[in-house]
Amino acid sequence: MGAFQEFEIVRSFSLPVFLVPFLPFIASIITLIFGKRYFPERPYILPVSALFLSFILSLYLLFEVLSGKIYQFDLFTWISAGNLKVGLGFLVDPLSVMMLCMVTSLSFLIHVYSIGYMKGDPGYYRFFAYISLFTFFMLMLVLSNNLVQLYLGWEGVGLCSYLLIGFWYEKKRASDAAKKAFIINRVGDFGFALGIFAVFYYLGTLYYDEIIPKLSVLKDVYLGIGSYEVHVPFLIAFLLFCGAMGKSAQFPLHTWLPDAMEGPTPVSALIHAATMVTAGVFMVARLHALFEMSEYAMAMVAFVGAFTSFMAATIAITQFDIKRVIAYSTLSQLGYMFMACGVGAFAVGMFHLFTHAYFKALLFLSAGSIIHALHHAVDPNDIRIMGGLRKYMPITFVTFLIAGLAISGVPGFAGFFSKDEILAHAFFSKYPWGKFIWLIGIIIAVMTAFYTFRVFFKAFFGEFRGREALHGHEPHESPKVMTIPLIIISIGAIFSGWLGIPEVLGGGAHFQKFLEKVVGHPELVGVDHTVEYFLMAISVLAGILGIGFAYLIYVKKPALETLGPSKFPRIYRFLYRKWYFDELYHYLFVVPTFWLSRTVVNLILDTFIIDHTVNGSARTTETSANLLRKVHTGLINHYIWFILFGIIIYLIYYIYIR
Amino acid sequence: MDLNHLVFYYLALGMTIPGILAVISRNPVHAVLWVLVLILHQALLLYTLGSEFLTAIQIIVYAGAVLVLFLFIVYMINLRLEERWKVFVRRSGIGLILIFIFVFLLFKTISVFLALVPAFKPKLPYDLAQASNLVWIARYLFTHYLLQFELIGVILLIVVLGAVFILKKLQEVKNDSF
Amino acid sequence: MIPFEYYVYLSLLLFCIGLVGVMLRRNLIILLVSLEIMMNALIVLFSAISRYSNDTTGYVVVFFLIALAAAEAGVGLSLVVLLYRSLKKIYTEDINYYRG
Numbered sequence: 001m002g003a004f005q006e007f008e009i010v011r012s013f014s015l016p017v018f019l020v021p022f023l024p025f026i027a028s029i030i031t032l033i034f035g036k037r038y039f040p041e042r043p044y045i046l047p048v049s050a051l052f053l054s055f056i057l058s059l060y061l062l063f064e065v066l067s068g069k070i071y072q073f074d075l076f077t078w079i080s081a082g083n084l085k086v087g088l089g090f091l092v093d094p095l096s097v098m099m100l101c102m103v104t105s106l107s108f109l110i111h112v113y114s115i116g117y118m119k120g121d122p123g124y125y126r127f128f129a130y131i132s133l134f135t136f137f138m139l140m141l142v143l144s145n146n147l148v149q150l151y152l153g154w155e156g157v158g159l160c161s162y163l164l165i166g167f168w169y170e171k172k173r174a175s176d177a178a179k180k181a182f183i184i185n186r187v188g189d190f191g192f193a194l195g196i197f198a199v200f201y202y203l204g205t206l207y208y209d210e211i212i213p214k215l216s217v218l219k220d221v222y223l224g225i226g227s228y229e230v231h232v233p234f235l236i237a238f239l240l241f242c243g244a245m246g247k248s249a250q251f252p253l254h255t256w257l258p259d260a261m262e263g264p265t266p267v268s269a270l271i272h273a274a275t276m277v278t279a280g281v282f283m284v285a286r287l288h289a290l291f292e293m294s295e296y297a298m299a300m301v302a303f304v305g306a307f308t309s310f311m312a313a314t315i316a317i318t319q320f321d322i323k324r325v326i327a328y329s330t331l332s333q334l335g336y337m338f339m340a341c342g343v344g345a346f347a348v349g350m351f352h353l354f355t356h357a358y359f360k361a362l363l364f365l366s367a368g369s370i371i372h373a374l375h376h377a378v379d380p381n382d383i384r385i386m387g388g389l390r391k392y393m394p395i396t397f398v399t400f401l402i403a404g405l406a407i408s409g410v411p412g413f414a415g416f417f418s419k420d421e422i423l424a425h426a427f428f429s430k431y432p433w434g435k436f437i438w439l440i441g442i443i444i445a446v447m448t449a450f451y452t453f454r455v456f457f458k459a460f461f462g463e464f465r466g467r468e469a470l471h472g473h474e475p476h477e478s479p480k481v482m483t484i485p486l487i488i489i490s491i492g493a494i495f496s497g498w499l500g501i502p503e504v505l506g507g508g509a510h511f512q513k514f515l516e517k518v519v520g521h522p523e524l525v526g527v528d529h530t531v532e533y534f535l536m537a538i539s540v541l542a543g544i545l546g547i548g549f550a551y552l553i554y555v556k557k558p559a560l561e562t563l564g565p566s567k568f569p570r571i572y573r574f575l576y577r578k579w580y581f582d583e584l585y586h587y588l589f590v591v592p593t594f595w596l597s598r599t600v601v602n603l604i605l606d607t608f609i610i611d612h613t614v615n616g617s618a619r620t621t622e623t624s625a626n627l628l629r630k631v632h633t634g635l636i637n638h639y640i641w642f643i644l645f646g647i648i649i650y651l652i653y654y655i656y657i658r
Numbered sequence: 659m660d661l662n663h664l665v666f667y668y669l670a671l672g673m674t675i676p677g678i679l680a681v682i683s684r685n686p687v688h689a690v691l692w693v694l695v696l697i698l699h700q701a702l703l704l705y706t707l708g709s710e711f712l713t714a715i716q717i718i719v720y721a722g723a724v725l726v727l728f729l730f731i732v733y734m735i736n737l738r739l740e741e742r743w744k745v746f747v748r749r750s751g752i753g754l755i756l757i758f759i760f761v762f763l764l765f766k767t768i769s770v771f772l773a774l775v776p777a778f779k780p781k782l783p784y785d786l787a788q789a790s791n792l793v794w795i796a797r798y799l800f801t802h803y804l805l806q807f808e809l810i811g812v813i814l815l816i817v818v819l820g821a822v823f824i825l826k827k828l829q830e831v832k833n834d835s836f
Numbered sequence: 837m838i839p840f841e842y843y844v845y846l847s848l849l850l851f852c853i854g855l856v857g858v859m860l861r862r863n864l865i866i867l868l869v870s871l872e873i874m875m876n877a878l879i880v881l882f883s884a885i886s887r888y889s890n891d892t893t894g895y896v897v898v899f900f901l902i903a904l905a906a907a908e909a910g911v912g913l914s915l916v917v918l919l920y921r922s923l924k925k926i927y928t929e930d931i932n933y934y935r936g
Contacts, residue, residue: 076805634932636867640859644756651763666838670846673880677850677873681857686865693869700876704898707887712898716879719902724872724909731913732865735920753859761852768848772841794892795899803896810903817907821914 007070007093007517016057017071017090020100021139023050023057024107028132035125043125047132048111054139055104058097065097066514072145072209079148086206091145095350095518098511099142099282102357105492106274107135109485113365114266116481117372127167131270134160138275142282146206147196150283154192154247157276158185164271165263177259184256188246195239202232212289219293237290237297241304244280248334251308255581257331261323261381265368268323273330273364274357281337281353285346285519292344292520295431302342302433306440309335311579313447317454318576321381322367325455329407330360332444336422339441343434345425346519347512351500352422354511355414358492359406363452365486366400369393370459372482373475377466385466386459392475397460399486404456406493408449408543414497416540419445421502421512423539424532438535442542449546457554504532665706672699686732694725711792843884850877864919864926868912875905 027050035043061071074087092100111131118127134157141153158181166178200206202221203214221232244250249257260272271277284291284301291297312331319325333356340349373393374380390397406413409420423445426438464475477483500511553560565572577583631642673696680692701716799807850873857870879898886894920926 636928636931637859637862640855641753641756644760644855644859648756648759648763651760651767655763655766662838666842670842673846673876674849674853677853680873681853681861681866681870683866686863686869689866689869693872696873696876700880703880704883707883709883709887709895709898712879712883712895712902715899715902719906720872720876724906727909727913728865728869731917734917735865735926753856757852757855757859760855761848764848768841768844772844791892791895795895798892798896799899803900806900810900813907814903817910821910824914824918 007068010069010071011073013073013075014071014090016060017073017092017143018075020054020057020061020104021136021143023054024132024139025136026050028129028136031125031132032129035129040125043128044111044115047128048108048115050132051104051108051111051135054135055101055108058100058104061092062097062101065092065094074145083204084200084206086146086148088149089145089207090143091208092143093518094514095282095285096142098350098354098515100139102354103135103138103142103275106357106361106489107131107138107270109489110266110270110361110365113269113368113482113485114264116479117266117368118264123167127164127264130160130163130167131267134164134271134276138279141279145208147199147208147211148206150286151192151196154243154279155189157271157279158182158189158247161185161260161271161276164267165260167263167267171262174262177256177262181256181260184253185246188243188253190242191239192243192246195236195243198232198236198239202236208286211287215289215293231294231296233290234294234296237287237294238300240283240287240290241280241297241301244283244338245304246280248277248280248338249308249331250280250304250335250338251311252581254308254312254331255578255585258324258327258578261321261327265323265364265371268327269361269364269368272327273360277330277334278337278353278357281334281341281349284338284341285350288341288346288519291341298342298344298431299433300342301338302431302437305335305338305342306437307335308332309339309444310440313444313451314575315578316451317447318572320383321379322370322383322386322455322459323364323381325383325451326360326363326367329363329448329452332448333360333407336419336441336444339426339437340422343426343429343431343437345422345429347515348418348421348425350515350519351511352418354499355406355418355493355496358489358496359403359414362399362486362489362493363403363407365482365489366396366403369396369399369478369482369486370475372478374466374470376470376473383455383458385470386464387462387466388460388464389475390460392464393477395477395483395486399490400456400460402490402493404452406497407452408547409445409539410543410547411540412494414493414495416543417497417501420536420539421500424502424535427535442538445539445542446546446549449543450550453547453550454554457550461555462558504529504536662706666703669699669703669706672696673703687729690725690728690732693728694721697721697725709791709795711795840884840888843880843888847877847881847884850874850880862927862929864916864928865913867928868909868916871912872905872909875901875908 024047027046031043031046039045064071071090071092074089076088077085078088079086111128114127114131118124121127137153137156137160139153141150141157144150144153162178162182165181166175168174169178196206199211202218203211205211205214215233218233218236222229223232223235224230246253257272257277261268263272291301309332312328312335316325316328316332319328333352337349337352337356340346340352370386370389370393371380373389373396374385377385379385402413406415409416419441423438423441426434426441428434429437466475500509502509574580676692676695676699680689680696683689683692697716697720701713701721704716705713854870854872854874854877857873858867861867861870879901882894882897882901884894886892886898916926919931923931925931
């Protein structure tokens, strides 16, 4: 990579890099095999300590990269066929080391949190085995130095996501959600695999450091499909982006993420908010040069992101399940990241990914803390039975507030800096759709603040409404093992944004500078500072406006709450049923499949063809078995005779006939 | 006929005759002991082929471990004489015919195989006079075949665990007064 | 120097001796012993190939073969002991559960 000139590239094996992913792997395997039998009470010891070591090692690697080193080496050659060579290798550069620190730190804290959250669950050991296996695959994804290994991690995290969504597999809704997530991801991954094939077909290599310099070859390559000429970079970018749409739950493959909330809350926090779903953004940033080659690809990324973000924000306003609201908010924020990528500000997108991981994980874990407190209720996720929890759970109250302020973009908190950077870069983008993206972004910012604080006010203010649902149990603050991780993450949710304070506010934008060498970063040159201050004021105002609306409706005048649904019932129902996407997909894909299987397959194929074939084959088998059982003497020696007989027949064929 | 040939013939006889005796002996103890003779001769043969390391391994692993294990099991089972010697002789006709056909066919194909040998391309040329080929074996084992080497270790581990597990499970079954 | 064919013939001879044992003997222990003889035939062949083509790979294969032979003997003998303990039989014609 051209931009790596100022780095010293280490090409030999490095133990810390190897240990970072493999420690959780070993811990996971040991826990999975021996956990139930030998330490069912404390299966968390190995995964938590492995994750802690990984975290320390990633900090060490961070300092190594900061001092100007890049690790790029292959552990061994994995696949070698013709000129296809794929190794199991590692690449540690600013981009991956940043993801590394984020994944290991959050995973460690969420492991600790789960000690309290999952206590007493029959699958206690299984949970820790799966979640550290997930961490292993995520780290492999992040550390990969070629596309095939990225794909390995990609599928691996998909698998672990499946296992963890369906963790309570005896609940039908959970196992259905797991299947849905897996199947919808297949659609995206199919495109992703095609994209990898296309990269290899056109460029002849799968290593990042060889792909990037070779990209200019594709500049004027077109592929004829029918009567259309498709620009090959756009085609590859589109196929790869299909995978990103599946994994990062962008429209039209977004429907699995809200359902995935059936899994345990720490899983939602780690997998479906902080790490796995951001893999798509990570991939786009990793291959940003490819996307930048085609204007259409950039527009596709930007508009898919903007549409998803807008749609998810509107849906989140109407939902009552606390985790679903946060899930839709995740969708919306992921859309935000893609919007940033789509206007060419990849470093800023990654910055938002980084800050979002902390405050969204915090939001989820605080919600998990509330759910834990209300677990006696039939549906502890329902915000209608909450209320007034401020008194009962002060720590959760504070952490939820911090997360809410961060996501709403209140100055000083992490979300403010990253969101503001995205909006500024959208506004000053060289792409023509930048201004439009900026406008959408502002609208979404209002809605984001509104729905977050809607949940916040409903849960923590007013009177406690869940007395009947709890059968007389009082809600209580969670144990220390859960609140301490919450407090630590809330520090991250405040200060992670301070790493990248933009220059206009007197900061150094260190974060963006750090990533600039890998993903590039458009400078805001010749931009008037007053305009920038003005934009900043608008985005802050948008956040405050949303919070104010929420305060007005849910605290000051609760009567207003029913006003919206009663005035515009149709729109409300449209939003409440999630834009009817589930129903649409049901009628488009599920119903025809069922119809096809019931009528065509069941009636015609089954009765006529298959039944007769089966009965006939059974009869054939019976007669031939009666003949052949005479050969089957059960004597070991005779089996050797048969083997020898086979060899003799082959040799006769080989010598005399061929 | 020089000394090399003499040594080779001696070793070949020292391997085939004990082999035949091992296969036809009635007493398993004798069979195992004949195989021991075979293996010692084979170790010498490996030495003439220029590999002292494999000679040592052959003696240590085969003679020292595997055959001792066999002897141990034979004594443990305590079945000295095979009573069914006659069965062995009576039914051998078809088997022997098959083997003769097999040998005949192999001799036919062996010329193809022999023609291949000069075409083998040495990967790392070495001179036996210069250094022990142990160096080369080690170099190969720890670089090119490292994965396979580790896998062999895993296989041996699994064997140990499997043997222990099989016999332990049996005891459990017995305790349940099966 | 001894011609390469001699080694091939020797190896073939040993292999057939082992084969006769495996095919005709009914005693499980002698069966395993015969398997070891067949394994030794391979060892001779591989080391001869290695010597005559001036390539160490054959020796490495022999190394692996010896290790595998040890593993095979371990598993085989533990199965024999298992059979003997539970059935008191080690003749293959008595152990024919799977007769058709």
